[in-house]
Amino acid sequence: MRAAVVAYSGGLDTSCILAWLKEDWYGFDEVVAVLVDVGQEFDLEESITRAKAALADDVLLVDRKDAFADEQCARAILTNALYEGKYPLVSALSRPVIAQAVAEIALQLGAEAVVHGCTGKGNDQLRFELAFKAHSPGVKVIAPLRDRIWTRDEEIEYAVAKGVPVVQTAASPFSIDENLFGRAIEAGVLENPWNAPPEEPYALTSDPTTAPPPLEIVVAFENGLPISLDGEELPLAELIAHVNRLAGAYGIGRIDMIENRAVGIKSREVYEAPGAMTLIAAHSALEDVVLTKDEARLKRPLEQRWTEIVYEGRWFSPAREAIDAFVDSTQELVTGEVRLELRPNAPVVTGRRSPHMLYATELASYGAGETFPHDAAEGFIRISSLETELHAARERAKIGM
Numbered sequence: 001m002r003a004a005v006v007a008y009s010g011g012l013d014t015s016c017i018l019a020w021l022k023e024d025w026y027g028f029d030e031v032v033a034v035l036v037d038v039g040q041e042f043d044l045e046e047s048i049t050r051a052k053a054a055l056a057d058d059v060l061l062v063d064r065k066d067a068f069a070d071e072q073c074a075r076a077i078l079t080n081a082l083y084e085g086k087y088p089l090v091s092a093l094s095r096p097v098i099a100q101a102v103a104e105i106a107l108q109l110g111a112e113a114v115v116h117g118c119t120g121k122g123n124d125q126l127r128f129e130l131a132f133k134a135h136s137p138g139v140k141v142i143a144p145l146r147d148r149i150w151t152r153d154e155e156i157e158y159a160v161a162k163g164v165p166v167v168q169t170a171a172s173p174f175s176i177d178e179n180l181f182g183r184a185i186e187a188g189v190l191e192n193p194w195n196a197p198p199e200e201p202y203a204l205t206s207d208p209t210t211a212p213p214p215l216e217i218v219v220a221f222e223n224g225l226p227i228s229l230d231g232e233e234l235p236l237a238e239l240i241a242h243v244n245r246l247a248g249a250y251g252i253g254r255i256d257m258i259e260n261r262a263v264g265i266k267s268r269e270v271y272e273a274p275g276a277m278t279l280i281a282a283h284s285a286l287e288d289v290v291l292t293k294d295e296a297r298l299k300r301p302l303e304q305r306w307t308e309i310v311y312e313g314r315w316f317s318p319a320r321e322a323i324d325a326f327v328d329s330t331q332e333l334v335t336g337e338v339r340l341e342l343r344p345n346a347p348v349v350t351g352r353r354s355p356h357m358l359y360a361t362e363l364a365s366y367g368a369g370e371t372f373p374h375d376a377a378e379g380f381i382r383i384s385s386l387e388t389e390l391h392a393a394r395e396r397a398k399i400g401m
Contacts, residue, residue: 001029004142005106006115007098007128008033008059009177010047012166013117016155017144018054019162021115026142028112033059034105036098038068039180039237041203046165053164062101065180069237072097072315073181076276078224078327080284081307086257087269088276089310090182095124096315099131103139113140120146123262126313134316152187174201180240182253182273193268197256204244205272208251208344215342216350217246219282224331226279240275247274250342262312278347282338285349287330289359295330302326 004021008014014033021028033056035047044061051059072093075081081089099116106114114132118125120143129141150158152173159166175187183204189195199207220228226239234242247253253274258266287296306323314320336354340347362371 002027003030003032003109003111004028004113004115005032005034005102005109005111006056007102007117008035008047008051008056009117010035010042010050011117011176012152012155012159013145013175015050015054015164015166016150016158016162017115017117018051018056019158019164020144021142022055025148026144030057031055032057032105032109032111034102035059035061036101037061037063037065038094038097039065039241040178042178050165054159054162060105062105064097064101066235066237068094068097069180069235069240073240073276074225074236075324075327076181076310077226077279077283078331079303079306079323080280080287081303081310082280083307083311084257084259086255087259087271088181088273088280089307090179090271090273090276091124091177091184092127092311092313093181094177094179095127095313096131096134099128100135103132103135106139107136113142115142115144117145118143120149121261121263121265123311123313126262127315128313130313131316176201178203180237180244181276182244182271185270185272186267190268190270193258197254197270201270202254202272205248205251205254205274208254211250211344215246215250216339217243217342218337218339219243219279220337221283221286222335224283224287224327224334226282240279242275243278244275247278247342247347248272250274250344250346252342252345252347253277254345278340278342281347281349282340283334285352286334286336286338286354289352289357290334290336290354291330292358299327299330 006014006017006021008018018031018033020026021031033051048059076089076093083089102114116125116128118128125143125146132139132141156166156173173188174185177184185201190197218230219226225236227233229239229242253272253276255271255273257269259269261267291299302323306320309317309320333356335356336352338349339351341350362369
């Protein structure tokens with residue numbers, strides 16, 4: 001019996017794929033849908049109903065929410081990961097978790113193939129397939145939306161004709177990917193970069209023009225990871241979810257960007273990641289008072305490279321692990337508290353403190369009692385300017401001065 005295991009999201013694409021896999025195009029006898037919980041909001045019964053309507057033989061739920069928070073989300077916070085300085089890797093972080101769960105089940109069932117719902121122009125095909133191959137070398141991977149090009153309207157028509165209940169319509173064809181760290185929104189009117197994003201697809205964030213009065217919160221960190229909110233210790237998954245709710249009310253974390261995809265094209269992407277953007281801002285602020293100048297300078301380009309590696313689907317790579325080792329060494333003393341004021345569109349850092357601060361008030365202050373060694377500054381400048389003076393003299397000599 002030929003069996004296939006599908007990375008199932010419960011959405012339009014993967015619901016159609018369940019049905020396609022049993023048609024003549026592929027001809028599988030058994031199709032198993034694997035729904036991996038990485039903190040997304042979903043109705044389990046509705047998802048199962050949809051999968052059964054699409055002729056899935058079984059629907060398996062795998063809970064990886066805490067594992068996702070404690071590994072991928074934690075690593076993104078430690079690394080201040082923002083692709084192209086804007087995007088906190090919402091989808092990129094979840095793909096290795098989902099793919100690993102699907103690959104493990106496929107091996108258990110002896111399935112012929114693993115299946116994903118990514119297109120040939122997207123980043124997720126890389127993320128899924130590299131992760132599949134990392135856990136099951138030589139595995140057969142099927143990408144139905146790459147094998148046969150379907151428009152969103154055609155998929156909607158197909159689903160309706162098959163009796164598969166979907167929420168997308170021709171008037172509202174948004175493609176949404178969601179997890180604990182945020183939501184990614186594509187398609188429909190968003191494909192024209194001139195169109196302003198409508199309010200309709202947003203779920204984690206409210207219109208910032210309707211935000212409540214500013215709210216002050218305090219996030220405590222230990223070894224670089226957030227451990228409590230306003231004095232209440234929480235597991236990371238719960239803490240992120242709580243900050244999502246608080247910051248989302250202010251429209252924080254709405255991102256509208258033209259993104260350079262791994263496959264070489266630009267795409268218009270809309271994200272909402274209130275918790276991720278707030279916690280990364282807080283973590284970065286705490287690092288500012290703890291890390292040495294050279295640690296910070298070394299870490300910034302490595303943060304960028306780490307983000308690019310993960311964005312391009314190479315979570316399971318020696319390079320990512322090597323950067324993690326460096327990042328871990330910098331986080332040993334990143335313990336303390338950060339105070340933020342949540343305002344429309346922005347988490348504003350208003351205070352930071354740590355028992356390991358390199359910031360010294362008596363050195364930085366311009367007030368009475370400051371201890372900076374002013375008399376040493378002249379000698380520092382003389383030594384620092386030697387090369388500048390030699391270069392200037394050489395330039396004068398060149399023009400005969």
